Structures are given as structure tokens and as C-alpha cells.
Amino acid sequence: MAITVCIVDDTADIRHALEEIVRLSDDYKLLGSFSSGEDALQKLPVLQPNVVLMDINLGGISGIECVRRLKPENPDILFMMCTVYEEDEKIFEALSAGANGYILKKTSPAKLLDAIRELSEGGAPMSTQIARKVVAAFQQKNSTPDHAVSFSTEGKLNTLSNRELEILELLSKGLLYKEISAQLFISQETVRKHVYHIYEKLHVNNRIEAVNRYFGR
Structure with missing residues (x-):
């Protein structure tokens, strides 16, 4: 079944350009494309796409604010911020609002589709x-001696195979499954199966939570 996408x-x-990337692949279906946050707030709950590629700077209501308003009532919609911004503040604000992924607009079409x-x-x-910025932030917050890592976190990591x-x-370096x-x-x-077992053993639901565990948080 095709993955449904809104932009x-x-x-x-x-x-x-994003519309064309999605339309040209048989594995993805474009449900809608919107030029404003206000329009997205009205249409996305009706369309219920699998994935939304959301810009941050929309002029009116920002993409981050859209996600913050939409995610609680539409938990099954996955939001990927697709933006030119690399600022730490924007990254963490978007993730805190409920974004599920964060990719730069200069990403190649193939990698964008892989990410979706x-x-x-x-x-x-x-x-x-x-990913490097997220990892650096985790490392900075966890610049404690190895013995200070919680026993429960260390114990969970010890359940993982080599x-x-x-x-x-x-994963913590931001590589896609393909890479x-x-x-x-x-x-x-095989990568997907290993990732499934990693999430299961660490009791997490996504990459960000897994990386969090990896750095002892």
C-alpha cells in the first residue's frame, strides 16, 4: 500500500518540487499540498495522511505551531520538518512540539523518500x-563520568547484541536504514529487524528515544 503524503x-x-518527488514514485501518494499553516490546520485532520512534510517558516502560523496544535488530536499523523534551518533552537522546538523527523531541504530526492x-x-x-547537533546536545548534557550513567540504562544497553x-x-549518527x-x-x-529488537529491548518507540538511551538519559 502506498504511503500517503501531504506537503x-x-x-x-x-x-x-516536493510534489513532483512524491508523485514520481509509485510507493507514495500525494493527498494534498498547502501553502499556509492556516490551510493545513483545516485540511490535514480531514485527509489524515501517513506523513506530512512541514516547512517551519510559513509566514503566518509557523510549521512548529501547526504541529503543536495538530499532533495531540491526530497522533497517527507523522510530521517531518522539511526546512533550511539547522539552528539548535529550531530543531529542539520542533521535536518538542511533536515532530517525528527533521530533514533539510537540500536532501536528495532519494534520501527524502527513504526518510519518509x-x-x-x-x-x-x-x-x-x-543528527550531529542532536547527538552533540545529548553528549553535552551527559558529560559525566561513565560510572554516573544510571544502572537501569546501562542494564538495558547490556541486553543488546554487538x-x-x-x-x-x-542510528545515533543519523544514518538511514539504507546507509x-x-x-x-x-x-x-535485516536492519529493520535489528532496529525493531533494539526498540523492544530498550522500551522505546523511535530513534530519538533510542539515541537518548544510548547516551544514558
Whole structure:
């Protein structure tokens, strides 16, 4: 079944380019495309897409505010911020509002589609540049001696196999399933199975929570 997608972006050229990327793939279906947050607030609850590519700077109501208002009433809609912003404040504000992923507009079409699929399969895709900032923030907040890591977190990590720890480390660097499979010479399906077991063992639901555990939070 095709993954249904909606796009919210007030820049016509970028919006149309994203529309084409989605339309040209048989595995994805474009349900709607909107130029304002106000329009998105009205239409998205009706359309109920699997994934929304949401710009941050929309002129009127921001993309972050849209997510903050829509997510509580529409928990099944997955929001991926698709933006030019790399500022730490914007990243964490978007994630706190309920965004499930964060990808830069300069991302290639193939990687964008991979990220949409990963999001729909329970992942939390982030562009490598964004992931580095998230990881750096976790590391800064956890600049404590190794022995200070909580016993419960350490115990959960100890339940992971060497391969699972290896994959978790690559997830923490922002790599997509496709990139992990290429680096470890295993199939994407095998990566997905390992990630499922990682989430299960760590009692988390997505990449961000798993990375959080990885750094002892």
C-alpha cells in the first residue's frame, strides 16, 4: 500500500518540487499540498495522511505551531520538518512540539523518500547535519563520568547484541536504514529487524528515544 503524503510549504518552487518527488514514485501518494499553516490546520485532520512534510517558516502560523496544535488530536499523523534551518533552537522546538523527523531541504530526492518510508515504519529520520547537533546536545548534557550513567540504562544497553549496539551507534549518527545496510553489508530488511529488537529491548518507540538511551538519559 502506498504511503500517503501531504506537503506544507509557502514557497511555490520548493512546494512544487516536493510534489513532483512524491508523485514520481509509485510507493507514495500525494493527498494534498498547502501553502499556509492556516490551510493545513483545516485540511490535514480531514485527509489524515501517513506523513506530512512541514516547512517551519510559513509566514503566518509557523510549521512548529501547526504541529503543536495538530499532533495531540491526530497522533497517527507523522510530521517531518522539511526546512533550511539547522539552528539548535529550531530543531529542539520542533521535536518538542511533536515532530517525528527533521530533514533539510537540500536532501536528495532519494534520501527524502527513504526518510519518509523510515518515518512510516516507526523510525525518526534526521539529516546527518541535524543528527550531529542532536547527538552533540545529548553528549553535552551527559558529560559525566561513565560510572554516573544510571544502572537501569546501562542494564538495558547490556541486553543488546554487538550487532544491535553497532546499529544503534549508526542510528545515533543519523544514518538511514539504507546507509546502515550498505555500511554493514546487510539487507535493509535485516536492519529493520535489528532496529525493531533494539526498540523492544530498550522500551522505546523511535530513534530519538533510542539515541537518548544510548547516551544514558
